[in-house]
Amino acid sequence: MPGYDDDLRLAHVLADAAERVTMARFKAEDLRVEAKPDLSLVSDADRTAEEVLRGQLQRTRPRDAVVGEEFPGTGHGPRRWVIDPIDGTHNFVRGVPVWATLIALVDGDQPVLGLVAAPALGRRWWAATGTGAWTGRNITAAKRIQTSGVRSIADASISLSSVTSWSASGRLSPVLRLMDRCWRDRAYGDFWSYMMVAEGAVDIAAEPELALYDMAALVPIVTEAGGRFTSLDGTPGPFGGNAVATNGLLHDEVLRALTPQG
CATH class of the missing domain: 3.30.540.10 (Fructose-1,6-Bisphosphatase, subunit A, domain 1)
Incomplete structure (x- = not known):
């Protein structure tokens, strides 16, 4: 390597x-x-x-x-x-x-x-x-x-982008349901949400529309801290046009929660 x-x-x-x-x-x-x-x-x-x-x-x-x-x-x-x-x-x-x-x-x-x-x-x-x-x-x-050890959505702190952006993405309803399940929700915004995931101060961060230059620097920091960084469809890395970062322990459950229901 x-x-x-x-x-x-x-x-x-x-x-x-x-x-x-x-x-x-x-x-x-x-x-x-x-x-x-x-x-x-x-x-x-x-x-x-x-x-x-x-x-x-x-x-x-x-x-x-x-x-x-x-x-x-x-x-x-x-x-x-x-x-x-x-x-x-x-x-x-x-x-x-x-x-x-x-x-x-x-x-x-x-x-x-x-x-x-x-x-x-x-x-x-x-x-x-x-x-x-x-x-x-x-x-x-x-x-x-390093990321947190939180294992339950009910105990998690989540940071999300604006309601307007989630509404435009067609995922507002699942986002609101996920926020309602979490212990605490905030919108710290931009890079800061992801850095707090890496520090263990926040457990979940997500945004529905991002460019490569918005995400590329965040990925190594989150993952080297023990977390996961994927697109909303679960593809690892910064190439999917959107982002979900978690402490890793909550990631699969968060991805399921953010998937629109048919």
Whole structure:
């Protein structure tokens, strides 16, 4: 099994570079914000941070492909860096500190490295294949994390995205029934729900519509922490267009609960 220590160190360097851009623009009075064709928002900070990440990857990993949110993919080959400069742009532009830079390495068809950097929260989470999952301010100030041991839906804490998104997916009824069975339901949003699953603070997280760059960095962190990450149809990984992450113990039951009844 190949090691990814050098790539993980690079991911932290990339996160440092993105942070210098994003934190300088967070709550800036002259922040420029536009609506994209899908009506999602993009700011000048999103585009500048992605340009910085792409430039550094071109210098340090010129043979690797790059997939990002704001610009067309570049390069070919089995190794792909998947980046989202600001996951949670709507929070970013409103001054809410729950947003993060997502950095992943996909080798072949497997996400083998993920780093989530949330500088406004003062937190990072990261993992690579075989390393376990970690959180802290940086590599030298880190602690290992793991998912919870909750075995019953009735004892579980669940974090879901908006009712509007679930309604559009045609799964609102099963989602509401699942929420009603859980001990506690919240909507922490974006990357944060999945990082709390990895930390054991939340047991279930799910969203009905996501892109590869929204999910690729999350998968190694959740799975190395002992959890499972699949699409709503149970396919492992970030390629199904939606996501369910759990502590692993609850996963099959959650998938059944989220399946619309015919």
